[in-house]
Amino acid sequence: xxxxxxxxxxxxxKEMATLRVPLQVxxxxxxxxxxxxxxxxxxxxxxxxxxxxxxxxxxxxxQIIQSYEDLYNENLIKRLESEISxxxxxxxxxxxxxxxxxxxxxxxxxxxxxxxxxVIVETACINSTKELLAVxxxxxxxxxxxxxxDVAAKTTGDLRMLLVGLVSTYRYDGKExxxxxxxxxxxxxxxxxxxxxxxxxxxxxxxxxxxxxQLIATFNIYKDxxxxxxxxxxxxGSPDLFPSVLQVVVRSIISPHKYFEKLLRLAxxxxxxxxxxxxxxxxxxxxxxxxxxxxxxxxxxxxxxxxAIDNKTxxxxxxxxxxxxxx
Amino acid sequence: xxxxxxxxxxxxxKEMATLRVPLQVxxxxxxxxxxxxxxxxxxxxxxxxxxxxxxxxxxxxxQIIQSYEDLYNENLIKRLESEISxxxxxxxxxxxxxxxxxxxxxxxxxxxxxxxxxVIVETACINSTKELLAVxxxxxxxxxxxxxxDVAAKTTGDLRMLLVGLVSTYRYDGKExxxxxxxxxxxxxxxxxxxxxxxxxxxxxxxxxxxxxQLIATFNIYKDxxxxxxxxxxxxGSPDLFPSVLQVVVRSIISPHKYFEKLLRLAxxxxxxxxxxxxxxxxxxxxxxxxxxxxxxxxxxxxxxxxAIDNKTxxxxxxxxxxxxxx
Numbered sequence: 001x002x003x004x005x006x007x008x009x010x011x012x013x014k015e016m017a018t019l020r021v022p023l024q025v026x027x028x029x030x031x032x033x034x035x036x037x038x039x040x041x042x043x044x045x046x047x048x049x050x051x052x053x054x055x056x057x058x059x060x061x062x063q064i065i066q067s068y069e070d071l072y073n074e075n076l077i078k079r080l081e082s083e084i085s086x087x088x089x090x091x092x093x094x095x096x097x098x099x100x101x102x103x104x105x106x107x108x109x110x111x112x113x114x115x116x117x118x119v120i121v122e123t124a125c126i127n128s129t130k131e132l133l134a135v136x137x138x139x140x141x142x143x144x145x146x147x148x149x150d151v152a153a154k155t156t157g158d159l160r161m162l163l164v165g166l167v168s169t170y171r172y173d174g175k176e177x178x179x180x181x182x183x184x185x186x187x188x189x190x191x192x193x194x195x196x197x198x199x200x201x202x203x204x205x206x207x208x209x210x211x212x213x214q215l216i217a218t219f220n221i222y223k224d225x226x227x228x229x230x231x232x233x234x235x236x237g238s239p240d241l242f243p244s245v246l247q248v249v250v251r252s253i254i255s256p257h258k259y260f261e262k263l264l265r266l267a268x269x270x271x272x273x274x275x276x277x278x279x280x281x282x283x284x285x286x287x288x289x290x291x292x293x294x295x296x297x298x299x300x301x302x303x304x305x306x307x308a309i310d311n312k313t314x315x316x317x318x319x320x321x322x323x324x325x326x327x
Numbered sequence: 328x329x330x331x332x333x334x335x336x337x338x339x340x341k342e343m344a345t346l347r348v349p350l351q352v353x354x355x356x357x358x359x360x361x362x363x364x365x366x367x368x369x370x371x372x373x374x375x376x377x378x379x380x381x382x383x384x385x386x387x388x389x390q391i392i393q394s395y396e397d398l399y400n401e402n403l404i405k406r407l408e409s410e411i412s413x414x415x416x417x418x419x420x421x422x423x424x425x426x427x428x429x430x431x432x433x434x435x436x437x438x439x440x441x442x443x444x445x446v447i448v449e450t451a452c453i454n455s456t457k458e459l460l461a462v463x464x465x466x467x468x469x470x471x472x473x474x475x476x477d478v479a480a481k482t483t484g485d486l487r488m489l490l491v492g493l494v495s496t497y498r499y500d501g502k503e504x505x506x507x508x509x510x511x512x513x514x515x516x517x518x519x520x521x522x523x524x525x526x527x528x529x530x531x532x533x534x535x536x537x538x539x540x541q542l543i544a545t546f547n548i549y550k551d552x553x554x555x556x557x558x559x560x561x562x563x564g565s566p567d568l569f570p571s572v573l574q575v576v577v578r579s580i581i582s583p584h585k586y587f588e589k590l591l592r593l594a595x596x597x598x599x600x601x602x603x604x605x606x607x608x609x610x611x612x613x614x615x616x617x618x619x620x621x622x623x624x625x626x627x628x629x630x631x632x633x634x635a636i637d638n639k640t641x642x643x644x645x646x647x648x649x650x651x652x653x654x
Contacts, residue, residue, distance in 0.1 A: 146499040148536040168495035172473040
């Protein structure tokens with residue numbers, strides 16, 4: 001579904017991934033057999049599950065799932081779900097899929113119970129146009145209806161307009177920028193944000209239809225012209241949800257790495273770590289660019305991400321997450 | 328971009344097309360040379376242009392364009408634009424492209440000057456999910472920005488919410504239907520339409536996010552439960568634009584053929600035929616399903632489509648359009 005990354009992109013991604021695959025990987029059949037053994041008998045041997053699965057890439061995990069199915073006529077993911085529980089289960093479950101399928105599953109989870117709008121914004125704004133499309137196709141295949149329907153059913157009013165608009169739109173992905181448009185739209189945004197009209201039609205139009213390159217140009221001009229970043233303007237003095245959602249859009253479009261890094265700090269600075277958010281970031285980025293996020297974290301938090309997670313989490317969850325970070 | 332149609336679909340489409348390609352087609356080079364001759368000298372020989380181009384399919388037209396470029400280092404479409412004018416030029420220009428590129432071009436034309444909302448609804452609702460996506464990709468390639476942006480910039484308020492929603496959404500394309508959902512949403516629609524709250528959030532949500540199969544189920548239940556079709560309910564007693572646009576959405580989702588047939592009758596029943604709408608329908612459907620639309624027309628209007636067009640149009644425009652209809 002996704003076009004193959006260019007060799008350059010692939011290389012860069014590999015460098016920035018934290019996933020460590022051993023030089024000598026056992027065959028998928030061997031892995032499947034060892035996983036089966038770890039699941040059988042009294043109690044599950046979670047350490048073995050993690051030692052295998054946290055060190056195989058998406059293609060290898062898929063082969064293991066197929067071999068397991070062939071050998072035991074059983075779905076490995078379902079078996080794992082029945083063996084383990086809690087945040088560890090959820091994290092390992094998400095890890096088993098490839099990036100695109102996982103994107104669909106995580107978006108669907110965010111629409112269950114209480115809406116997690118951050119995940120919806122991430123799905124819409126951090127993925128490229130092609131990646132978002134692939135996630136939406138996977139959503140159709142998996143859930144037999146559209147992401148748009150589920151976001152719309154879970155929201156109302158302006159938040160619906162914004163979030164449905166964000167997940168729907170097929171943004172132009174080119175680099176061309178119209179500078180005079182950026183200036184006029186920076187001024188429109190500044191006007192309405194200063195009047196606290198965050199939910200203004202024009203805000204929704206600009207955020208949901210312009211290309212990311214165009215939006216970044218608009219945000220840059222906003223700062224140059226008005227002496228304050230749009231992100232700060234959105235956060236100042238309003239306790240409402242809507243401007244917070246807009247701020248997440250801005251930050252995830254300007255820099256996904258910095259956005260995720262800040263989420264990690266928030267998740268780890270709580271009295272009890274937000275294991276849900278933590279796992280989402282680690283699992284979705286470990287095979288992609290977690291090293292970059294980790295570097296920014298270590299600069300800003302003045303401690304290593306590994307130490308921070310080590311202090312704040314425990315058990316199999318901790319062991320799994322730390323293995324993915326490249327402990 | 329579009330997946331190849333299955334053999335069955337391809338065959339059905341061929342049967343329902345009105346385009347007639349001769350059994351013995353000259354080579355693309357020969358066609359290109361004859362087109363060049365028709366363009367040169369005093370005055371253009373429009374009849375020759377039509378005799379060639381109105382009887383070549385999309386693949387053949389593309390080959391002719393390439394041969395013409397190779398032979399004369401000139402873009403055939405630009406040359407044609409400079410040789411002819413008016414509604415004939417516009418019709419022939421649109422015809423030169425394949426279905427997907429033409430979809431992007433026609434949508435863009437509908438956003439120039441006065442908005443032609445019908446074309447935007449047709450683009451969004453008559454195309455399948457995959458076809459709409461292909462048109463939007465072609466729009467990016469051709470215009471270097473998105474269809475969503477242009478629709479949003481050309482509209483305001485509720486009409487913007489509706490039209491941008493329609494062109495944005497990646498509808499689920501499967502056949503599964505949730506009957507209890509159809510019942511509850513038929514009732515929601517009936518409630519708000521009866522209160523003349525056409526622009527209600529829920530109307531926009533349902534129209535812009537549900538799959539076509541689900542919407543058709545909802546419209547059917549609407550009629551069964553309330554004794555009147557949603558289309559009639561939308562048309563009764565409101566002179567506003569918004570319910571008319573909703574009605575176009577309903578009709579183009581329920582039956583594109585009947586929708587186009589009615590448009591043809593409207594275009595031809597005017598004092599002066601609406602050559603713009605007429606050409607749009609003929610050019611976009613000639614290679615696809617115009618025979619079916621023509622059959623319905625002849626049943627309902629009690630005269631052949633060819634006679635109706637013959638009575639109401641003239642000149643090269645008429646000759647071209649009639650050739651496409653299979654005169």
